[in-house]
Every structure is written in structure tokens, then in C-alpha cells.
Amino acid sequence: MRLIKPMETELVTLCPAPPGHGITLHGIPATSGHVMKYDARVDLYQGDSMVFLAEHILAPLKLLGIEDAEAFGRKLPWDFARPVHRFAYSLGMDTGHIFGPSDGRHCFEIAQHLDCLEPWNSERFCTVRETVVYELRDYGRIEIHPAQPGDGMHYRIASGPYCAEATVFVTRRETDPKIREKVLTSRSPAVRGFQEEEPLWHAIGDFTSDLCGIGDLTDAVVIAEVEQQYHAITVGAVKKAEERGLLVYENTI
């Protein structure tokens, strides 16, 4: 899909951007070079500006196949129980730079404004040249295996006895709307802990944000065992793959 007109939701404003622009959050490009913090959440920075919880806006954008957009958060009342609100307040920033609802879901409302989108499937393709393994003690372990164009992102994410498994598409094909809704409306481990399956479905959105939004992946098989602060391993794996030249793009595999 691609944005054809501005979209206003309770939490964000999205504006169309030209092809090749990529996704920017308050003007900050969503790339690994702009990641400042990646543990329980992903924060981006550029100069003296920052955005917080980038994964909660990147997940719905990527699950809708949107490749180019400018996103802006809306100012909401402070809720200092949320660590990200304390963090932003400490730095003198406002809540407009924090993405996502208070209940720990992704910005799921974006998927309810389909009138602002039109079908458009890019032919972009990116996978890993060889299996990438990234592991950090107390954070988890991730394996990213190569896949073929159109295979999509297949995830098997586990934490202890709980597991979520699904395939989603960020290009070429559309993600099953029921899976998309389940991922986008599941609450995060920061809110739910890891005593149930729900946060692992949320993690599928987070993984898509980090691997396909911060990183460029479109097709891969991803197997992970995670602890609470799993963005350390997803963004860590993206950085490792980029630094070692392990990403392959269209027609080069």
C-alpha cells in the first residue's frame, strides 16, 4: 500500500512522501544509523531531536507495506508511570515525540484508515546472504535465515513455554488482515510481562519494525528466543548484517 493523502489519527499524523524518501519520524530517518537506544524500546535521534518508541509506528507502516511516509506524533498528557515519558521529560522534550498508545499496543489505528491508502506493492527484495545469528546474554538469541522473493517474513518467536508463529509481508503481497490486527493490537511485554502468548504477538510487530523498518529486510525466516528487552538483539542483528555486508538486494542473490 502507499499513502495517497494525509492521515490523522488520535495518536499520529501521516503525510505522503515521494518514492525513495523512506520513512521519517519527526524528520528523523528510520535507519540503523539513527538508532540511539535499543533495548526495551527503540529511540532514534538526529542532532538534538529524538523520537521514542519508533517500533510502535514502524510496525503498522511496514505491515501495511508502506515504504515512504512522514510521521508525526501528537502531544498527549504525561503519564510518568511510563519510563519513556520520564525519559522524554528528563530531556525537556514533549509527548509528541513518543509514538504508540499507553496500553502498550502499536499504532493500530493506522490500519483502520484504509481510505488514505491505495494498493501498491513494490518489487523491493532484501534478505540475508547467509544465516545471521546474534545472541546477547539476558536479552535473547535471534537467527535470521535467507528466503526467496515473495516468501515474506516468517517468524517463530518464543519465550519460555510461550510461542508465536506467523508470516507477514512488507512488500509484494498483503499480510492477512486478521494476523495484522492481532499483531497490532497485542500489548507489549513491558505492559504484560512474559507470562502469556500475547506479548509475543506484539513482538512480531516489533521484529517487523526493527528488521524491515530500521533494517531493509523483506523476506527471511526468523527464529528467536527472547527476554524482555529484545530490541537489543533485533537491532543488534541488523547492525551486524549491515556491517558485515550480509544483506542482499533484488536480483543479486
Added chain:
Amino acid sequence: MKTLSELNLWFPGGVITDQLCRELGAARGACGPVRVFALEDQGQILRQGLVTPDSVQILSVETDMKVVNFSKGYIRMLLQTAEPVHSEEICRALWPKHPLYQVGENAPRELRETFLPGMTTYRCQETENGILIEAFTIPGDDPMSILEHVQQTLASAGFAVQTLSLINQPLPPFRAALDEEVVAALVRTFFRCYGRGPNFEWDQTGTLLRNLGSVSSNTFAIGPGLPEAAMAVSPDKRSAEQMNPFPEWYIGFLRQLIKELRDSPSV
């Protein structure tokens, strides 16, 4: 943009040693770009005017490597009841509640530690004159609404409140406004040492930063340790006592931070 002229490091008095001062490129009390002081001496040093508004103050405390430049507010109240009550009962009745997040006494510890630092929390103890209630407040709280909240909460929990009165001049929450260059130096140091940016968190007990922060806006605390050491609720004293407060890797981190601050154009 301010011109930052000096850097002061503050350690608990018991851990300042000549070796530590040498490693940090300073001598205790000596004038120069980096000075090391005992936290316990801050009143005297402030009275002597040794801290200037253009300086950077780094307080080494147990913060689990989080940067702390914000202190919660502080209010003391005295509660008298018709029937004798235990402070634990009062504390339980005043335990914070949140419409979305698990913050109860029985919630998983990691969730409590995530959310409680940003909520108004209470500590209670029995005294000769009644129950002393200490409230650690957040931006937006005002003393009278806190007093009213405590009164209503205890009444609805069935306590026969006789009197509830403020017994100190309430201290509002405090935020030291770090210059962009200090934040940038912190970010660079964390990236060099850990490959990612720092975490900013709040001081729970609301007293540490205030004195120094009132003189120099570039005041923050950082240090190794466990988060519960700084929690106003249910501190794990045993683990705090077992900690080695300033291990070698932390001193290495400080050395890098000093270098980054020195390399900043205005420091």
C-alpha cells in the same frame, strides 16, 4: 550557549581514595578542570562558593547506569488515628494504582520497578506522635491535593483519621536542565562503551540532586548498582549492601565521559 568551565565529580566520602583521584586525573579539593569531592561535603562546598553556575556536576551513586537529572518532590505528613494502626497497613492502603499497568505489591517485580518510579509513592513509619507519611511526588501533584488524596484513601479503607497535617515545606519535583552538549557527550560515551545511548531515569527519594542542581543546571547522577537501591518502595537492603559500588569498569566509563566532555567545544 553557556560556557562550561569546570567538571566536579562527587563520590560518597568513604570511597574517595588517592588512587581514585589519580585515575580520574584529579586531586581531591585541588583547583583544576576536574575536581573530586565527597557527596557529604556538598553543603560546606556550596557555602564556600566552590561550585559555579557554569560547571558540570556528576554525582556517583547507585543508579544502575542510568542518567538521573530529575528528582521527585517531597512532602511529609503526620497522621493521627482514633485507633492504633501499623505503618505497614497505611503504606499498603496508599500503594499506587494505575488503570493500565501492574504496579500492585504482588505484581511481577520487573513491572513494579518499571512503572513505580514515575508514580507518586509513599513511605510510612511509626513515631511517638503518630504515623509519619512521606510522599514522593511527580510533576502535576500539588501538596493540598496529595493531602486530600491521602485523607480520602485512608477513610475509604476504613481508617479513623483524626488529623492529617503537613509537617514540612513541600519540595516540588526538580529537573536539572542539561545542555545539549552535555547530553551529546553522554550519548557519545555510552555509544563508545556499550554501543547504544544512555537511559534517563528519575531519582526516587528526591533529595540528592537538588542542592547542587540549584547552583549548576548541568547536574546529574550516574553509577553502577541495582535499581532497588534507589527505590522509595521496598528497597532490597541486603543486595544494596553487597554491591561493590565503584568497580573498575565504572571508573573506565567515567574516564571516557571526562574525555568526551573535555572534547565538547564549550566545556
